[in-house]
Amino acid sequence: xxxxxxxxxxxxxxxxxxxxxxxxxxxxxxxxxxxxxxxxxxxxxxxxxxxxxxxxxxxxxxxxxxxxxxxxxxxxxxxxxxxxxxxxxxxxxxxxxxxxxxxxxxxxxxxxxxxxxxxxxxxxxxxxxxxxxxxxxxxxxxxxxxxxxxxxxxxxxxxxxxxxxxxxxxxxxxxxxxxxxxxxxxxxxxxxxxxxxxxxxxxxxxxxxxxxxxxxxxxxxxxxxxxxxxxxxxxxxxxxxxxxxxxxxxxxxxxxxxxxxxxxxxxxxxxxxxxxxxxxxxxxxxxxxxxx
Numbered sequence: 621x622x623x624x625x626x627x628x629x630x631x632x633x634x635x636x637x638x639x640x641x642x643x644x645x646x647x648x649x650x651x652x653x654x655x656x657x658x659x660x661x662x663x664x665x666x667x668x669x670x671x672x673x674x675x676x677x678x679x680x681x682x683x684x685x686x687x688x689x690x691x692x693x694x695x696x697x698x699x700x701x702x703x704x705x706x707x708x709x710x711x712x713x714x715x716x717x718x719x720x721x722x723x724x725x726x727x728x729x730x731x732x733x734x735x736x737x738x739x740x741x742x743x744x745x746x747x748x749x750x751x752x753x754x755x756x757x758x759x760x761x762x763x764x765x766x767x768x769x770x771x772x773x774x775x776x777x778x779x780x781x782x783x784x785x786x787x788x789x790x791x792x793x794x795x796x797x798x799x800x801x802x803x804x805x806x807x808x809x810x811x812x813x814x815x816x817x818x819x820x821x822x823x824x825x826x827x828x829x830x831x832x833x834x835x836x837x838x839x840x841x842x843x844x845x846x847x848x849x850x851x852x853x854x855x856x857x858x859x860x861x862x863x864x865x866x867x868x869x870x871x872x873x874x875x876x877x878x879x880x881x882x883x884x885x886x887x888x889x890x891x892x893x894x895x896x897x898x899x900x901x902x903x904x905x906x907x908x909x910x911x912x
């Protein structure tokens with residue numbers, strides 16, 4: 621009888637642990653997702669995510685569901701005295717979840733915390749120079765994505781503003797593209813794709829476009845140097861490409877900046893880089909040209 625009682629208690633504890641670890645969180649998430657989307661959240665989306673107003677109803681519903689899950693599962697932390705508000709949470713979650721529409725993916729499963737600074741933050745950097753000399757510097761940043769469950773953002777860049785809109789840049793899209801990239805275990809410019817054939821097609825297009833960007837930058841710099849030598853004009857001409865030249869840094873940055881271009885400069889990207897646009901459209905399963 622004593623053995624049976626002990627076994628009964630052990631079984632009870634085991635079942636309780638299973639319910640607590642697996643069943644209860646899912647039940648709470650279902651409850652969160654079943655609740656009505658707050659009216660003030662919708663107002664924030666219309667203000668800070670202009671494409672939301674032009675999206676079809678089914679995509680709006682998807683986005684709102686993803687936002688609710690994001691807000692439920694991720695912890696926002698204000699840094700340097702920033703107080704986290706609904707506007708900050710909903711704006712960042714809305715932009716991040718744009719990347720998940722029409723796709724059978726979880727909501728950034730590796731991400732646990734979003735750290736938000738009021739403006740550009742300083743990050744320490746260590747650099748190895750010739751002769752093995754290590755230098756320590758501080759770099760001002762508007763965003764960082766880490767594989768340890770953190771994304772760090774500057775709110776003045778993450779918020780909807782005319783300056784970043786004119787440049788077609790979005791730090792939230794950029795850093796969360798890095799999060800998608802890192803879900804494979806390696807941040808190398810190739811997110812999770814459905815098949816070997818998809819990876820092959822992705823690699824061919826991305827490599828060709830990455831090389832094209834690097835060559836365009838070199839050509840632009842040469843032209844600028846020649847122009848300066850002949851005219852004594854020391855003001856560089858603006859870079860003419862649709863894709864931010866920062867994408868030439870490495871394949872991971874290339875994927876992040878082309879993600880920005882796909883959502884922010886979709887029509888121009890489709891015209892000037894049709895193969896690249898087609899790859900991103902296949903991956904993201906939406907066409908942002910329809911939201912303009």
